[in-house]
Amino acid sequence: MPYHVSPDEFERIAGDALDSIPTPLRERMDADNLIIAIQQRVSSDDRDDDIDEYVLGYYQGGEDSVFSSSPYPKRIVLLQGNIERWCRTHAELVEQVHDTVLHEVAHYFGMSHRDIEQTRLGH
Ligand SMILES: [Zn+2]
Numbered sequence: 001m002p003y004h005v006s007p008d009e010f011e012r013i014a015g016d017a018l019d020s021i022p023t024p025l026r027e028r029m030d031a032d033n034l035i036i037a038i039q040q041r042v043s044s045d046d047r048d049d050d051i052d053e054y055v056l057g058y059y060q061g062g063e064d065s066v067f068s069s070s071p072y073p074k075r076i077v078l079l080q081g082n083i084e085r086w087c088r089t090h091a092e093l094v095e096q097v098h099d100t101v102l103h104e105v106a107h108y109f110g111m112s113h114r115d116i117e118q119t120r121l122g123h
Contacts, residue, residue: 003087009036013094017101019039025109031110034108035075036101042079048077059107076104
């Protein structure tokens with residue numbers, strides 16, 4: 001049974017998760033204009049980009065090549081509906097949002113899944 005919250009509440013929880021990130025890292029994210037976006041579900045554009053329909057969140061980086069600049073800024077997208085699907089209580093939702101935010105921020109800083117496992121940021 002998914003645990004649902006309003007978009008405002010979800011945004012507040014995501015904000016708390018971001019606040020838990022050490023200030024020097026957050027300052028780099030701010031300086032880079034990293035966007036944290038919340039979507040209810042994966043859009044058809046995302047599916048075109050091979051984003052899994054059930055993913056909890058993903059990081060989309062800008063192209064670093066000088067020949068092709070990405071049409072999008074760097075962003076982390078949280079899929080509210082997919083995260084809620086795994087949670088039955090408010091506490092679980094808070095924990096899952098924190099985990100997802102930290103996981104995607106780790107990707108932003110260039111960490112692979114193996115790196116993330118070793119630092120216990122992800123699952
Ligand atoms: Zn990942």
